[in-house]
Amino acid sequence: MNVLLERLGIRKLLNLGVTEQLGLESSVRVQLSNLIAFLGIFSNVQYSIFFTIAEAPYYQVMNFVHTIVVFVFFMVFYFNLKGRYALSKFILVFIISVPLLCVSTFSFGTSGGFYYYFLVFAIIPFVLFSYDDKWWILFLFLMNTSFYVWFEFFGRPGVFREGTLLYRKDIQDLFRVNSVVSCLSFVALVMFYFLRNINRIQKEMIRINDHKDRIFSILAHDLKGPMGTMSNYLGYLTRSLPEREELVMGLKELKKSINQSYLVLESLLDWVQNETKKTQCNPKNLNFSVLLKSTMDILNIQATNKEILWETKVPNDDSIYCDERMTSTVLRNILSNAIKYSHPKGKVVIEAKHVSSFMEIQVLDQGIGMTSDLLEKIIEGKRFTSEFGTVGEKGTGLGLLVCMELLKEQGGSLRVVSLPDLGTKIFIQLPLKR
The missing domain is CATH 3.30.565.10 (Histidine kinase-like ATPase, C-terminal domain)
Incomplete structure (x- = not known):
């Protein structure tokens, strides 16, 4: 699977805008926005083809809407690449609802079940935004949920011209089944990707805690001993002046402790720099x-x-x-x-x-x-x-x-x-x- 993703260039696409300066959690959210934009482009192109073949009402208008939306999805990639992550996410969560609103209002009504997608888009903000953006999450959740409720209880079936594919009930049912399966697949893919990266974050946290414990252990044991030796000997020198032989021997031990502390500290700093990717x-x-x-x-x-x-x-x-x-x-x-x-x-x-x-x-x-x-x-x-x-x-x-x-x-x-x-x-x- 990884080889296939590499060959198709999908992995590179998903990592657009991901840099070493971003934390793991932020990187995951950028990757998710790229994934949603990619799926949005694919689904809009797919439905444009289907609507044209089935001669859906106002399919020319819908194709125009799909073209604009696809262009905006490409802009999401561009903004992520330029590091404008917040703008990219806000554009994404608002634009994904536009084609659904148009197709459910002007074209299919409730016949194709496209309004089911509003339930999917109601949960997308929860994986794209952090807790600090809770009011935006709540607003987008209520907005998409309201759209769903409106079409579910107040919407009407679409009116299709006799002689077209969509005039047939079985074709309408086929679009409805496709909508349900697509919604479930979309949710499963996004949540699976999210869970996969949550697992990565948990492993990273365990690794960081392990490193923190190791650093504290080194500071507590490997530096405490030599520092204590130096402090005791210097305290002894301030209280009395030893004989030359004792002084020379003591200074050698002092230098030995200093060298040991220096090597410990240098190894620790090199390790920390390498772990934080700050080594040039x-x-x-x-x-x-x-x-x-x-x-x-x-x-x-x-x-x-x-x-x-x-x-x-x-x-x-x-x-x-x-x-x-x-x-x-x-x-x-x-x-x-x-x-x-x-x-x-x-x-x-x-x-x-x-x-x-x-x-x-x-x-x-x-x-x-x-x-x-x-x-x-x-x-x-x-x-x-x-x-x-x-x-x-x-x-x-x-x-x-x-x-x-x-x-x-x-x-x-x-x-x-x-x-x-x-x-x-x-x-x-x-x-x-x-």
Whole structure:
């Protein structure tokens, strides 16, 4: 079904005017207005053909009305495309009743059952407008309901010329059946689409709440500890002046806490920016060895404290086509994790080689590794509890998630191979220079 919609261009039509700046609920209402306009165009063209064939009374006038209404429906698409959503919706809810009013007044009367559509159009405002527009919803509901009541109790059957198709009772009944089936189908389609998107909104709300809980958890645990350590030590310094060796040792611990807090905060901000689609990707040709050296310099204290040995096998002159900030964040997260989960005096190996049109970077550690369940959660982007490092370092559980999303933005990829107690090997692919 999705493939068929894509080929017919209907999906693109339904998404006219939908932008990243719109919230999910607003996007759904824009899509619904496009859907109703599309159905309106289809039904007006269809009935123009039917009226002409059946020689309905004043069918020339009705065809003229249908032409104007179809033009206005196209204007609904245009206004949505230009971001004038409110105008688009108000035009739509008023214009859809016009052909029904005309056909039930001048042409068919109550014979074809077209006035049943007024009941359908009475509920359309409830899915197109938000609760803030409740008075418009009430007005449009009462207007369409009044039209229905008028034709149901005060309307008269149409007068059809003898010899035409509509003079036959079975043809009139056929139009009535078509009206009932069309009304039910219209309601079912709109409500199904509405329910489908309500389901999307509910899932998005669950995802947002999960992200909010994760952010609060990180702020409460992963930043509270280092901040408390820094506060306690600075308080100690204000009360007494320690010996030089104690001072140097304390300052090293203080710097370690600051670096840990910085990495946690940076990972959190990168993740939030990517989730809210505010990350800007500006790729250019960059020397990979330079990027790698800058990252290793930042993490050098962390590696030195655990006596981790770096082993690099990276060509000095190879360039990749990437966003510098995003790629630096990816490398920093990957190498920081490699240090964190490596045993003291361990080794982290970094290799780079060409694979097709990509550079593949491999980062291998001989640390504690990961279980298959944890690895599966990371790959699927599910929430999980980050394990402590080999000397008690705490992580956010966001590092690899951020890396996968940032690499995806640049046309790259990430793959993880890991076994408990045997270490982890991470494969990163980024496009080569252009």
